[in-house]
Structures are given as structure tokens and as C-alpha cells.
Amino acid sequence: MITLTPKTLSPFSFLCNPIPKHQNQNSKYTIVTQYSDSNSKPTFNSNCESEFQTERGLKFDIGETFFRHESATGRDLGVLAAALYKRSKGKLRVLDALCGCGIRSLRYLIEAEADFVLANDANDDNRKVITENLSQVESSSGDDPRWAVTLSDANRIMTECYLKRDFFDLIDIDSFGSDSSFLRSAINALKLDGLLYVTSTDGFSSGGRRPQQTLAAYGAYVRPMPYSNELGLRMLIGGAVRVASVLGYRVTPLFSYYSYHGPIFRVMLRVNRGKLPDNRNYGFISYCHNCGSSQEYSWAELGRMSCPCSDSKVSKSLVVSGPLWTGPLHDTLYITEMLHLAEEWGWAGSGSGTDLDKLLNQMVAESDPRLPFGYTKLDEVASRAKVNSPPLRAVMSTLEKEGYAVSRSHIESNAIKTNCSMAGCIRIAKQLQQCSSAE
Ligand SMILES: C[S@@+](CC[C@H](N)C(=O)[O-])C[C@H]1O[C@@H](n2cnc3c(N)ncnc32)[C@H](O)[C@@H]1O
Numbered sequence: 445m446i447t448l449t450p451k452t453l454s455p456f457s458f459l460c461n462p463i464p465k466h467q468n469q470n471s472k473y474t475i476v477t478q479y480s481d482s483n484s485k486p487t488f489n490s491n492c493e494s495e496f497q498t499e500r501g502l503k504f505d506i507g508e509t510f511f512r513h514e515s516a517t518g519r520d521l522g523v524l525a526a527a528l529y530k531r532s533k534g535k536l537r538v539l540d541a542l543c544g545c546g547i548r549s550l551r552y553l554i555e556a557e558a559d560f561v562l563a564n565d566a567n568d569d570n571r572k573v574i575t576e577n578l579s580q581v582e583s584s585s586g587d588d589p590r591w592a593v594t595l596s597d598a599n600r601i602m603t604e605c606y607l608k609r610d611f612f613d614l615i616d617i618d619s620f621g622s623d624s625s626f627l628r629s630a631i632n633a634l635k636l637d638g639l640l641y642v643t644s645t646d647g648f649s650s651g652g653r654r655p656q657q658t659l660a661a662y663g664a665y666v667r668p669m670p671y672s673n674e675l676g677l678r679m680l681i682g683g684a685v686r687v688a689s690v691l692g693y694r695v696t697p698l699f700s701y702y703s704y705h706g707p708i709f710r711v712m713l714r715v716n717r718g719k720l721p722d723n724r725n726y727g728f729i730s731y732c733h734n735c736g737s738s739q740e741y742s743w744a745e746l747g748r749m750s751c752p753c754s755d756s757k758v759s760k761s762l763v764v765s766g767p768l769w770t771g772p773l774h775d776t777l778y779i780t781e782m783l784h785l786a787e788e789w790g791w792a793g794s795g796s797g798t799d800l801d802k803l804l805n806q807m808v809a810e811s812d813p814r815l816p817f818g819y820t821k822l823d824e825v826a827s828r829a830k831v832n833s834p835p836l837r838a839v840m841s842t843l844e845k846e847g848y849a850v851s852r853s854h855i856e857s858n859a860i861k862t863n864c865s866m867a868g869c870i871r872i873a874k875q876l877q878q879c880s881s882a883e
Pocket residue numbers: 449450509510511512515519541542543544545546547548564565566567570596597598599618619620
């Protein structure tokens with residue numbers, strides 16, 4: 445058994461040329477450093493110090509592992525995306541690279557019906573609890589193992605898989621802080637058209653207060669803007685775009701999810717052969733503190749940044765972040781199918797009474813291709829219009845009546861996504877104030 449602590453990590457930076465991937469790669473899984481021992485199935489006994497948890501009806505133990513109840517929604521989304529992948533491809537091999545207690549592995553096995561899950565965590569102490577949890581699932585189906593546990597550094601296990609041409613359909617990177625150091629080996633260990641689910645919890649730098657850190661971790665200089673949490677998602681995707689392109693791959697997001705618990709930024713990416721998008725979807729975003737408008741710039745336009753407002757203070761007022769992913773945050777078709785699957789499973793739809801229902805519906809609405817990046821906070825509109833904060837529903841229905849595209853934002857409750865300018869929103873806020881004063 446090889447057990448490494450994060451400090452013994454090698455970044456494997458010598459691996460510059462990816463091994464060719466084959467879509468239907470069926471090689472037998474042989475490289476795990478430690479298989480679970482299926483003959484010594486543990487029982488859940490009353491001597492356990494920690495109590496069992498349940499999630500979507502599944503029982504599991506967390507022992508002394510790091511576990512966040514608040515991440516259940518992120519796990520729901522991962523399972524839905526994985527289940528759709530399995531339905532369309534007929535096969536699903538998952539690498540849960542930083543598995544904690546193994547709850548994701550369990551859910552990928554049971555709910556997404558993964559054919560095989562490799563549950564890995566660098567912490568040797570987690571072995572018992574991961575194995576206990578996964579032992580609820582038969583360890584093999586015929587001659588084929590259904591799951592295995594390794595206690596290795598994530599980069600090491602992913603690189604070993606890559607070198608053995610043992611590719612996965614889905615790799616889940618649920619890391620502390622930034623995901624950046626795992627991206628290269630994860631992308632290498634994925635099958636073509638595979639899914640990469642990455643997480644970042646370094647909300648401080650995503651908020652734009654640490655541009656030097658975001659530059660180091662994600663290759664993007666990110667400044668504070670009113671929609672900083674969306675920039676955090678765009679920075680995460682942009683970081684993956686950059687690493688993937690070095691290796692000859694391109695990534696596109698299936699969904700992007702922000703949760704204020706943490707805060708946590710999660711994106712599900714599809715990885716395929718390709719290059720950086722041509723001046724599209726990977727560029728710069730500006731925000732003018734003077735007029736509140738935002739713009740997108742390609743690399744070619746870098747020297748020509750200015751704000752449409754003609755105020756002389758403009759150059760001081762304009763802040764720019766990038767390079768970032770500037771394309772869609774969700775794949776409309778995929779997220780819609782996820783919503784339908786959630787309804788089929790009783791996780792969403794009438795009577796489910798869950799936040800997942802609301803979240804998926806908002807994500808579908810957000811994925812309207814007419815909507816630009818960012819969102820407009822109604823408090824900012826009110827402050828610029830010098831009126832009370834306008835009611836969200838009234839603003840949305842006025843915008844719709846005027847022919848604008850509009851949706852709520854899953855990231856910020858009192859904000860809208862719209863293709864109406866800040867000036868237009870200010871006008872509407874003033875009109876609404878006048879109407880309410882006249883009543
Ligand atoms: C955020 S927790 C995982 C939570 C789990 N995925 C869940 O949904 O409950 C991060 C885990 O990564 C493990 N870890 C930290 N650094 C690692 C590394 N370099 N390689 C593998 N595992 C690592 C920690 O032991 C911890 O269990």
C-alpha cells in the first residue's frame with residue numbers, strides 16, 4: 445500500500461504530452477494501491493463513536509472525516525449529471541479523488557448506478573469509514589469490481605491511472621481551497637467526453653480582494669465587482685480552460701453552482717479534444733463604478749477598453765478582471781435534463797418541497813442564451829436611482845413587458861440577470877417608485 449500525505453506530493457509537472465485517450469477504453473482496473481477487503485465486511489455497530497448520517501435516504505458514517513451537510517446539494521447535482529451520463533453512454537466509471545467519508549462514492553454507485561467507483565483520500569485514518577460505507581454495495585459484479593478504496597495523494601492516483609491508460613468517465617475533485625493543483629492530472633486521467641466536477645472554497649480570493657492570489661492559482665487577475673461570486677465561478681472555469689488547453693483539450697461547463705455555505709464554487713465540466721475557444725468565451729470583463737455598466741472584451745480588444753459613459757473619471761472608474769470564462773455558465777439542455785431527472789426521482793417538482801427544485805429551475809432560467817454574464821443587484825439599482833429597493837417581481841415583470849430577457853440568479857437572491865442596461869434598470873426602478881407613491 446502506498447500512502448502519501450499532501451506534503452509528499454509531486455506535481456508531476458514532467459507529464460507534458462497526454463497519452464492518447466480512447467473513448468471506449470475498457471482496460472481492467474489494476475493499479476489501485478489498495479483494494480478494500482471484501483471478506484472483512486464491517487458491520488455498523490453500536491460501539492461507533494459517531495452517529496450515522498442520512499442523505500437522500502442513504503445511511504452512512506462520517507467518523508472523524510471532514511464532512512459538510514451543506515454540500516448535499518452539490519452532491520445531488522453531481523449525481524444527477526453522472527446518472528444522465530450513464531444513461532447516454534451506458535457506462536460510468538468514477539474517480540472520487542478526495543472522497544472524505546466516501547458519501548459521494550456511495551451515491552454515485554447507488555443513485556447514478558456507476559459501474560465502478562474508485563474512492564480515494566490521502567488521509568489514512570479515513571480508510572475504515574470509507575470501506576464501511578461502501579460495503580453497503582456488493583464489492584463486485586461478476587468478475588468486475590464495483591468499487592475500491594485507495595489512500596493516496598489525489599495527484600498521485602490520477603497520474604498512475606493516466607500512465608496505465610486507466611481513464612475515468614467522471615472525476616470528482618472536492619478539495620479544500622483551490623482545485624488548481626489537481627486539474628492537470630485530473631484532465632489527463634479523464635476519458636474523452638468525460639466529466640470533471642471541481643470545487644473551490646477559497647471565497648476570499650474569488651471575491652476579488654486578493655488578485656495576486658487568483659493570478660497565481662487561476663491565472664486570472666480578479667477585482668471586486670458587484671457580481672464577484674459569479675466571477676468566482678468564471679475564474680474556476682477559466683482556470684480549467686487554461687490548463688486543459690495546454691494539454692490539447694477544451695472544457696465546457698454543464699452547470700455552475702455557487703453556495704454561500706463556505707462559500708463554495710462548483711462546476712461540472714465536459715472535457716474534449718480541442719483548443720482554447722477562438723477569442724470567444726475566454727476573455728476579460730469590465731465594470732464601471734461610475735455608471736454601473738459591464739462589458740466583455742476579447743484579447744484583441746485589450747488596449748481599447750473604455751466605458752460608454754463619457755464621464756472624465758471613467759479611466760479611474762473602470763475595473764477589469766480576467767482572463768475568465770465569459771461564455772454560458774450552464775448547458776441549457778443538460779441542466780434541463782437534470783431537472784427532469786430530479787422530477788422523475790421525486791427530488792424536484794410539485795410536492796418535493798426542496799431547495800433543489802428551486803435551484804434547478806433557476807439554473808434553467810439563467811441559461812437563457814440571451815442573458816449576458818453577471819447579475820444586477822437591486823440594491824445597487826436603488827442606490828443609483830436614489831429610490832427604495834424595488835420589488836424583484838415588479839422589476840422582472842416590467843422588464844419582460846418591455847421585451848427584455850430576465851431571470852433570477854441562483855447566486856444572489858435580490859438580483860436579476862437581464863440584457864437591459866443599468867440605465868434601463870434605473871429608469872424602471874424610478875417608475876416603480878413613482879407608481880407606488882401615487883397609489
Ligand atoms: C472537502 S473534504 C471531502 C469531502 C467529501 N468529498 C464529501 O463530499 O463529504 C476533502 C478531503 O480531501 C482529503 N485530501 C486533502 N488533500 C488531499 C490530497 N492531496 N489527496 C487526496 N485527498 C486529499 C482530505 O483528507 C479530506 O477528506
